[in-house]
Amino acid sequence: MNVGILTFHFSDNYGAALQAHALRRWLTEQGHHASFxxxxxxxxxHGGRLSAPTSPAKIKANLKVVYLAVSxxxxxxxxxxxxxxxxxxxxxxxxxxRSDAAPTDNGASLAAAQAYDLIVAGSDxxxxxxxxxxxxxxxxxxxAHAFPARKISYAASFGRDRVSTAEAAxxxxxxxxxxxxxxxxxxxxxxxxxxxxxxxxxxxxxxLLHSHYPELxxxxxxxxxxPYIFCYGLRSPDNIRQTADVVSKxxxxxxxxxHNPHRRWSEIGTTVYPDPGEWVSLVKNSRFVVTNSFHGTVxxxxxxxxxxxAGLTGEKAAANAxxxxxxxxxxxxxxxxxxxxxxxxxxxxxxxIDWAAVDARxxxxxxxxxxxxxxxxxxxxx
Numbered sequence: 027m028n029v030g031i032l033t034f035h036f037s038d039n040y041g042a043a044l045q046a047h048a049l050r051r052w053l054t055e056q057g058h059h060a061s062f063x064x065x066x067x068x069x070x071x072h073g074g075r076l077s078a079p080t081s082p083a084k085i086k087a088n089l090k091v092v093y094l095a096v097s098x099x100x101x102x103x104x105x106x107x108x109x110x111x112x113x114x115x116x117x118x119x120x121x122x123x124r125s126d127a128a129p130t131d132n133g134a135s136l137a138a139a140q141a142y143d144l145i146v147a148g149s150d151x152x153x154x155x156x157x158x159x160x161x162x163x164x165x166x167x168x169x170a171h172a173f174p175a176r177k178i179s180y181a182a183s184f185g186r187d188r189v190s191t192a193e194a195a196x197x198x199x200x201x202x203x204x205x206x207x208x209x210x211x212x213x214x215x216x217x218x219x220x221x222x223x224x225x226x227x228x229x230x231x232x233x234l235l236h237s238h239y240p241e242l243x244x245x246x247x248x249x250x251x252x253p254y255i256f257c258y259g260l261r262s263p264d265n266i267r268q269t270a271d272v273v274s275k276x277x278x279x280x281x282x283x284x285h286n287p288h289r290r291w292s293e294i295g296t297t298v299y300p301d302p303g304e305w306v307s308l309v310k311n312s313r314f315v316v317t318n319s320f321h322g323t324v325x326x327x328x329x330x331x332x333x334x335x336a337g338l339t340g341e342k343a344a345a346n347a348x349x350x351x352x353x354x355x356x357x358x359x360x361x362x363x364x365x366x367x368x369x370x371x372x373x374x375x376x377x378x379i380d381w382a383a384v385d386a387r388x389x390x391x392x393x394x395x396x397x398x399x400x401x402x403x404x405x406x407x408x
Contacts, residue, residue, distance in 0.1 A: 027058040027406060030142035030175070032165060034150045035062040035121055038113045038287060040258075041321030043302040045149050047120045049180065049232035051241075052399065061122055063145070064135040065164060109285060112301035120241075120303075136169040144406050145170055147179045149210060149232050154185030155193050166200040176406045177203055180399065181210040181229050184217055186344045197221035205405070208398050211351045227398045230391040231352075233324050237385075237392070239306055246307035247300075250282070255295070256312035256331075257283045258305075258322040261345065263291040266336040268366040270294055270316045273334070276375055279313055314375070320348040327356060327388065330381050334374050337364040356387040 031049060034042040046062065053060035117123040139145055145167060152165040163169075167177045189197075198221045201207065207218055208227035218226045255274050259266040274281050274295070281295025284305055300308055306325055309315060315326040315333035326333035335353065337346045346362070353359050358379065363370055 027143045027403065028141060029053050029058050029060040030063045030139050030145045031060060032063045032065060032139075032145065032147050032167070033152060035117070035123060036064075036066045038110060040284065040302050040305045041319065042150055043113065043116060043121070044306070044321060044325075045232045047242075047302070048235055049146070049149065050121060052232065052235045056400075056403065058403070063139050064123065065132050066135075067132060067162060067164070109299040109301075112299070112304075116301045116303065136164060139170055139175070140173050142173075142175045144402065145173070145175045145177050147177070147182060147204075148208075149181035149183065151183045151185035153182050153214075155189060161193065161196055161200060163200060167203045168200070171203045176205050176402065178206040178208070178402050179204055179226075180208055181231050181395070182208070182214065183210045183348060184214050185348070187213040187347045188344075189217065194221065206398075206402055211347055213347055213351070227394070229395045229398050230355075231320070231324060232395075233321060234328070234388060234391055235395050237328065237388070239303075239328075242303035243307045243310055246304040249308055249311035253277070253279045253313045255279050255281045256308050256315045256317075257281050257294050258315070258317045258319050259283065259294060259336075260286060260288075260319050261342050262318070262338055262340075263294060264339045265363065265366045266316060266318045267291075267294050268368075269334055269336040269363065269371050272368050272371040273314050273316055273375065276372065277313060281316075282308065282312075284308070318346075318349075320352065323349045323352055327352075327358075327384060330379075330384075332375070332379060333361060334371060335362045336366070337362055339365060355391060356384050358384065 031046070033046050033049070035046040037043070050060045050062070147165055147167050153161065155161045170177055194217070197217065201218060201222050206227070207222070207224075208229045209215055209218060210229065210231055212228065215226055215228055218224075255270060255277065257266065257270040270281050282298050283294045283296065285297050285299050298308070306329075309322075309325045309331060310329045312331060315322065315331045316336060317323060317326065317333065318336050318338050323333070323335050335349050337343065343364075346364075350359070350362055353362050360377070361374060361379075363374065
């Protein structure tokens, strides 16, 4: 079967790259040909177009466009060249994406999707409405409504617990293109059910479809020989910096933190520049993981590393939903720290994790994902 995947395969982001690889790996292991629809919209990472500043909301949206444009320019021209090249090589080898240059015509990339038997939208936060663009209809497969392919979503995420009233009103029209819908978080179930009248499947992120990743870790550059704390932070240094400091002092280990192109704060510990495979290897060989990232949480669980999820605070706290949903699913809600407390960090470090119970629950999640995808493949060719 010829399967097309539409997701954020083009981003220099560890979670985006790893979930893309995991879904493609699962499909190819079933004997199918899977490739990425090479859609790389400018608004995701480069800002897109400015709009007429006719309201405070549009002024705020324009500021977001400018911020993304400036961040993209700095990353492209002044970012860590070695890390960018590592992501290019990773996409070529593990995603089968041969060119790092953005397509000159995204419309042509979408039109080429007519050749697929099955089109999968997801995973990642492809349904997260941005401040400056809103929903992107293409990630709801609007471009493919007349294509003969079966159209599904796999573990699509809204990236938050709720959307605005105006955004919710758009969902019935956007979701009508799908033959079957699955979402990653419980909050996504509610949003889709309200919009369509049908309950979608709840499935795990593609990275949880596999129990281990030897193809990534065995070929990765060797991790440091001395013990270290792995700290992966996104969006804010609040809580995670203080948490990492306490863990580092308690274990008498340095902190290694992968570079984040969007970081606007001073580094936490020592910055390192791994590719996605090396990133997984760094998790695997660490003594302890501190993260505020969903995929940081995923790989701490898969690789059985003691960890703390240092919750995002303030207006960014809504983004904690992805990690907290996963922690509830595996019975480890207590590993989430919504705000910093040295006493709580020390208590969590002293608390043992029942890894056998966690593995059993991960296996149940994996089975749910396997069952959904298998049923959709059978629906194409019974």
